[in-house]
Amino acid sequence: MPQLELLERASELAALTAALDDAAQGRGAIALVSGEAGIGKTALVTHFARRVADRVRTLWGACDPLLTPRPLGPLHDIARVSSPRLLAALGGSGGREAIFTAALDELQRGRGATLCVIEDAHWADEATLDLLRFLGRRIANAPALIVVTYRDDEMGATHPLRAALGQLPGSALRRVRPAALSPVAVSRLARDAGQPATGLHEITGGNPFFVTEALAAGDGDVPPTVRDAVLARTARLSLDAQCITELASVVPMRTEGWLIEALLAPPTAALDECVSAGMVRDAEGALRFRHELARRAVEESLAPERRRQLHARCLDTLRRVGAADPARADVARLVHHAEGARDTVALRELAPLAAEQAAAAGAHREAVKHFARALRHTLALLPTERARLLERHAYECYLTDQMPEAIAARQEALRLWQTSGNEERAGETLRWLSRLHWFIGQRADAERYGREAVDVLERVPRGSALAMAYSNVAQLAMLADDVEGALLWGNRAIAIAEPLGDAATLSHALNNVGTAECVYERPGGYERLERALVIAQEHQLHEHIARAYTNLASTTILSRKLEAARRWLDEGIAFSTEHDLDSWVLYMRAWRAHLRFQTGEWDSAVDDACAVADNPRASVVSRIPALAVLARVRRHREHPGWEALLDETRALAIGADELQRREAAACARAEAAWLSGNGERTGDESAWAYPPDMEEVTPWRRAELTLWLWRAGRVAGPLDGVPHVVGLSLAGDWRAAAAEWKNIGSVVDQAHALADADEEDGLRQSLALFERIGSLAGATMVRRKLASMGARGVPRGSRPSTRAHPLGLTTRQQQILGLICDGLSNAEIAARLNVSEKTVDHHVSAVLGKLEVRSRAKAVAKAVALGLR
Amino acid sequence: MPRYMVERTFPTGLSVPGTKDGAESCLRVVEKNAAEGVTWIHSYVTDDRSKTFCIYDGPNPEAIRRVASANGLPVDRIASVRVLDPYFHVAAEG
Numbered sequence: 001m002p003q004l005e006l007l008e009r010a011s012e013l014a015a016l017t018a019a020l021d022d023a024a025q026g027r028g029a030i031a032l033v034s035g036e037a038g039i040g041k042t043a044l045v046t047h048f049a050r051r052v053a054d055r056v057r058t059l060w061g062a063c064d065p066l067l068t069p070r071p072l073g074p075l076h077d078i079a080r081v082s083s084p085r086l087l088a089a090l091g092g093s094g095g096r097e098a099i100f101t102a103a104l105d106e107l108q109r110g111r112g113a114t115l116c117v118i119e120d121a122h123w124a125d126e127a128t129l130d131l132l133r134f135l136g137r138r139i140a141n142a143p144a145l146i147v148v149t150y151r152d153d154e155m156g157a158t159h160p161l162r163a164a165l166g167q168l169p170g171s172a173l174r175r176v177r178p179a180a181l182s183p184v185a186v187s188r189l190a191r192d193a194g195q196p197a198t199g200l201h202e203i204t205g206g207n208p209f210f211v212t213e214a215l216a217a218g219d220g221d222v223p224p225t226v227r228d229a230v231l232a233r234t235a236r237l238s239l240d241a242q243c244i245t246e247l248a249s250v251v252p253m254r255t256e257g258w259l260i261e262a263l264l265a266p267p268t269a270a271l272d273e274c275v276s277a278g279m280v281r282d283a284e285g286a287l288r289f290r291h292e293l294a295r296r297a298v299e300e301s302l303a304p305e306r307r308r309q310l311h312a313r314c315l316d317t318l319r320r321v322g323a324a325d326p327a328r329a330d331v332a333r334l335v336h337h338a339e340g341a342r343d344t345v346a347l348r349e350l351a352p353l354a355a356e357q358a359a360a361a362g363a364h365r366e367a368v369k370h371f372a373r374a375l376r377h378t379l380a381l382l383p384t385e386r387a388r389l390l391e392r393h394a395y396e397c398y399l400t401d402q403m404p405e406a407i408a409a410r411q412e413a414l415r416l417w418q419t420s421g422n423e424e425r426a427g428e429t430l431r432w433l434s435r436l437h438w439f440i441g442q443r444a445d446a447e448r449y450g451r452e453a454v455d456v457l458e459r460v461p462r463g464s465a466l467a468m469a470y471s472n473v474a475q476l477a478m479l480a481d482d483v484e485g486a487l488l489w490g491n492r493a494i495a496i497a498e499p500l501g502d503a504a505t506l507s508h509a510l511n512n513v514g515t516a517e518c519v520y521e522r523p524g525g526y527e528r529l530e531r532a533l534v535i536a537q538e539h540q541l542h543e544h545i546a547r548a549y550t551n552l553a554s555t556t557i558l559s560r561k562l563e564a565a566r567r568w569l570d571e572g573i574a575f576s577t578e579h580d581l582d583s584w585v586l587y588m589r590a591w592r593a594h595l596r597f598q599t600g601e602w603d604s605a606v607d608d609a610c611a612v613a614d615n616p617r618a619s620v621v622s623r624i625p626a627l628a629v630l631a632r633v634r635r636h637r638e639h640p641g642w643e644a645l646l647d648e649t650r651a652l653a654i655g656a657d658e659l660q661r662r663e664a665a666a667c668a669r670a671e672a673a674w675l676s677g678n679g680e681r682t683g684d685e686s687a688w689a690y691p692p693d694m695e696e697v698t699p700w701r702r703a704e705l706t707l708w709l710w711r712a713g714r715v716a717g718p719l720d721g722v723p724h725v726v727g728l729s730l731a732g733d734w735r736a737a738a739a740e741w742k743n744i745g746s747v748v749d750q751a752h753a754l755a756d757a758d759e760e761d762g763l764r765q766s767l768a769l770f771e772r773i774g775s776l777a778g779a780t781m782v783r784r785k786l787a788s789m790g791a792r793g794v795p796r797g798s799r800p801s802t803r804a805h806p807l808g809l810t811t812r813q814q815q816i817l818g819l820i821c822d823g824l825s826n827a828e829i830a831a832r833l834n835v836s837e838k839t840v841d842h843h844v845s846a847v848l849g850k851l852e853v854r855s856r857a858k859a860v861a862k863a864v865a866l867g868l869r
Numbered sequence: 870m871p872r873y874m875v876e877r878t879f880p881t882g883l884s885v886p887g888t889k890d891g892a893e894s895c896l897r898v899v900e901k902n903a904a905e906g907v908t909w910i911h912s913y914v915t916d917d918r919s920k921t922f923c924i925y926d927g928p929n930p931e932a933i934r935r936v937a938s939a940n941g942l943p944v945d946r947i948a949s950v951r952v953l954d955p956y957f958h959v960a961a962e963g
Binding site: 170603606610630634637638639640641776 | 873
């Protein structure tokens, strides 16, 4: 069939060309080419690739519409055709990191730029999406353009591709959306095909694939649907050629020449006939439909029994060929045909294999589907075999956030292990059930299963399983601020794990014990937590490293050692980002949002909080602090919508049922009420979060809540067991309290402490602080108080800080720029602002970045030139 | 998508000249807004040009604020608003 001219795609081609030119300069990007099926994404990209073929290296891979796609399918395509090195990595034992790194190397190889096309990403398996995330975060400095095509009309709000794209840095993305053809272009195509254009644009909506098929079917009448157009075309083929199209329609990828030969042995003329009727033959002699729409039209026209037979024959041939040459019979592909052939025996054997293969590649969603398929066909298996399959299924469900399914599978496995008398497996399963119930916010069940696991495992020889069961109970205690429980169970875990050399359990247990001790500021806790980090680092236990960073950060935030917390968070987020531990990144960013809220860096606090709140995969414990910060900043800035956020935060915190979550929600709600001048409500909002026996709560955990209760008149000083700075406020020494909050670095607490003053001096300082950080509500509250005291000459409030700076500098950055202009060194600025030099470094580079200069001298010159000084 | 009214203060007066440059600077704002899914409907400007009341569609107040910062525009207040048309006012049913 003659190649149709590419009409009305000049701007799309120009956008791709510009992105490729940037890539050739070492500024790579991902171009997203999206649109409905048949809109011409592949045609556009093929045309583009041909146009630039002489100056770039092209790599081409496609995701496939198998019932469950092949893990890393596109990468296998690329490796098979263009890269022996990548092929070696895919077959090697280095795991995902080795494969992803090899893929990145592949993009950076050679002298010129590389164009890498990944087609039909709406079908991508999870490992391919992870690969895109991995490459997307590193593409900016690579001489490569990755073009990803996908159908956006079939993607719902929760489609995994949507989430993956949302996590790519926006600066690395270029979007190209080819539009439907205009009536003019459609009539031109009709004229070129020598046919009337009447009704063609109306019926096809300008969809290029539909237009082409309608013209090819061409007997004057426009077929009403794409399907009709395709079938009208194939109906005119010879019987031999029709057999080929039918076979190719059940093979949702390329249909290799040897497969056609083995099954049909058709005359060459029939193959050529298929090609002239619009199918495509590639360099290796494989046939495929020019478009998935066409394949599906033919497949759906087959009678069910005919379809089943074709699948069965494909399966049979592929297995025979695969026995001699395994590379030719991908197991995911075999499963697809086994399912199509409804071959239960084959599925029982093949589905678990496909599942393990997918899991090993990190395609966990696909692994879940294969395991579920295997479980459907293995009811008659030995109980222990089925239990093992259930455990694998449950683990993959857990990794993909499908907690109810994971719990159901563990519960069935538990019954099977109990019936078969395997106590060790039953105990491990109980420990898992405990963990899973904590994840879905059901603490009571988590505790019950946790204790049962210990009971069962104490009856069998001691080993890692028991140590981990102890550590799990310790973790639950730690999360609820129960230091004695954490110590008791954690130390039992350590006593078993240490002599066994079980680094993972040891790091886990040390982390639980150390964290609980830090919460209560007990000596040695911090050191234990750091040891948990070191052990995890020595053994490269990524999750445990991330968890140690997280708890080092959360405990230092709790005890208001804000500079230390900032350091742990920056390191932890950098580490977790580097290793794609996304859920840990989200959790730590939620904590960082909280930290930045306290220090008055609200723009960056909102960035962190939004990154968590907008991510559908963020867990409840990450969402709570993030939503609380968003609500508080909105309340302070008098932006709408804070009430709804506060309600959502409280609902989540009640479900999670841990004091640290309730505290985050309650403080946000109490502060909002206080800013509205509603003391009664402030008291109520603080009180609900408190356990009745609040004396037993660790001092820092009750610090902010105690202040709200005191401001609301619900408690009166002096109180035992509160931090020093809180005691100062309760004793009426707002001046000393404010000074201490200033030392701590918490501007918000400082402003509130000053607002407690009963004299003008303190209130005016509070007003200035609230205005500096952009708190309209805080400033209004303090003005009200000043007015009620009859103060005169209170400034109406120019709100300088809420005014966006022309270059987008934050208040802090403007301040630093001022000091740079005054000629201060970083050390001097650090001393002046009472922060670490590292923090100043960080701010200075941000300032230089926003001014788009490389040196301090240039920054000063630019600031003067722009009249900022 | 929620609608917002954004109040801005320009102490030295807003200047959008009625020229090609003025039109272009408006379009630059529109383009930066698009990156965050924010749409600028229109604005009311006081006679002395020191205040504007701008009507926007956007996903949330944070997005409104981010594009304001990207465009170098001040933000005083953001209110979530709805249209009330006195001549087509329909009483809520029930």
